[in-house]
Amino acid sequence: MKTYFKTCILLFIIGISNLLQAQSNSGLEKSRANIILDHLKHPSKNYVLAVSHRGNWRYAPENSLQAIQSCIDLGVDIVEIDVRLTKDGHLVLMHDKTVDRTTNGKGKVSDFTLEEIKKLRLKNACGVQYSMQQVPTLEEVMLLAKDKIMINLDKVEGETVREAYGVLQKTATVDQAIFKGRDSVEFMKNKYGKLMDSIIYMPILIDNTKNPEKYVDDYNKELSPIAYEVTFPTEDSNNFKLISKLNKMGITVLNIALWDALVAGHTDEMKLLNGADTSWGWLVQHGANGIMTDRPEELLDYLREKGLHN
């Protein structure tokens, strides 16, 4: 009987330890999206966020679910997407005002109902329309992204922040989406009031931002943003000088390596011509905590090789 009792205890212990193991695998550990948010909140010299422009459009049509899934599979941190409103008030993913370039249809997004736009098919990057991929809604995207990746919302600035916030609330993904815009903090607070305190908002410093120092000071005072998107046409630009200041304050700096005027020439294309050290590497050296790219797979390879990504 004694042995029987001992066996029971042994089994009980095994049971408990299995249970603990299962819990640590799911509930107790942070989701990938939460870890990314931590990186965004606490930038360090040891990690650079990989941000994919319009999803991995080299693999699947731009702004498609498949292009976002590919980013999740690659280990991208943030995927940037473009959101527009249909005629009947649904938010869907589309870069251009019209559907002409990226689907087999024609016309403005705002002239389509959701049902109509869902009948279209997205084209691939050589203009052929056999992808079978539909135009996704923001809701579908947030459900796909949930717990796995952060989303950077473009084209909502000053227009559809409220609608987008509604979708985030419905899908319980408010802390996974980064809004952004170029307007002053005063303008945004006037327009959206307390909503600005409920969302993650990333102000953008562009070439013609008037008095960038004041723009940043005002935002820091009113909203304490965790990140800024900083573009600079040249290294003499005032925006460029602000990067080290933001670094010292522990605020994430996101650079956009898509074309010359955004990063003083240190682009994806320069990576192809002169090697990654002259483009992405240069940006990291000069304070980038995140890089937006059209070549997410190659950027991740580079960052991992340099010990700047997991």
Add this chain to the structure above:
Amino acid sequence: MESHPLLKKREMIRYSIMVLFSFFYLSSCNEKLEQNPNKKKELVETAETTPVSINQLISNLEDSSNKDVIVVAHRGDWRNAPENSLPAIQNCIDMGVDMVEIDVRETKDGQLVIMHDETIDRTTNGKGRVKDWTLDSLKTLVLRDGIGHVTTIKIPTLEEALLKSKGKILVNLDKSYDIFDQCFEVAKKTGTLNQIVIKGKKELEAVQKEFGKYLDSVFFMPMINLNDSEAENILNAYLNKKIPVAFEFTIPQDTIGLIKRFSEIRQKGASVWVNSLWPEHNGGHDDEKAVIDNTVYDWFIENHIDIIQTDRPKILLDYLRKNNLHQ
């Protein structure tokens, strides 16, 4: 059924040992899973670096009986460089693609450039028809990438494309049939005649009449849509009188009876080319389905197809290399 109490005890001990073992086994499995992706990557990278000579590519094309499958990249590697550009050709060479498909068009001043559409609107920062532009003015433009952004890459001439491909990769010149006199001169000048493949939708008689003088200098492939009521007659005429290096077949449905003759066609000396590009080419066994499950390509192998034109060269090469059907 009541068992003996002693037996029950032994069973319990055995069970607990089993649970312990399975616990350790499961945790070691976890580690294995985590290591796997890296190993896979190493294999792919080493496979990609094997160089193949142009003579091997040519003899593989001429040999319809070997099991090597020829991979043709549609418009070059348009995912990672502008379609129909020199870097798109270079990427194909680096990947180990056998043949690159490019589109030839004539400019206003009779020069040959590489461009898919009749107009330059979609793929460059200019507007209008290729034939309304001179080469000099086209050369002031740049190509756009896959999301429509301008790059610094220029529209290539046929001559530049052939020099880039020379000695490295086979070239299928699409849209060239009607302007082949000029194409021939460029291929001759660049010394790439033996690397060129031309296709046409015409019957043997018409081809011999219009194209006869070139039939012995470049590879010509008849294109046949298996849904065409004359398909079998056109096929038989070629097989009886002049067996080409390959046929390109369009296969709208995979139930069409002529598919059963592919094995015989290969035995007679012609390769069988089918596009995996979109569903109407291959009865629905297309690239986009292969992205989700690459065993979609099994259908090509099972039906004796030995040349495949694809929009997913990387995925197709991985599939073929894993099955020992490509170097």
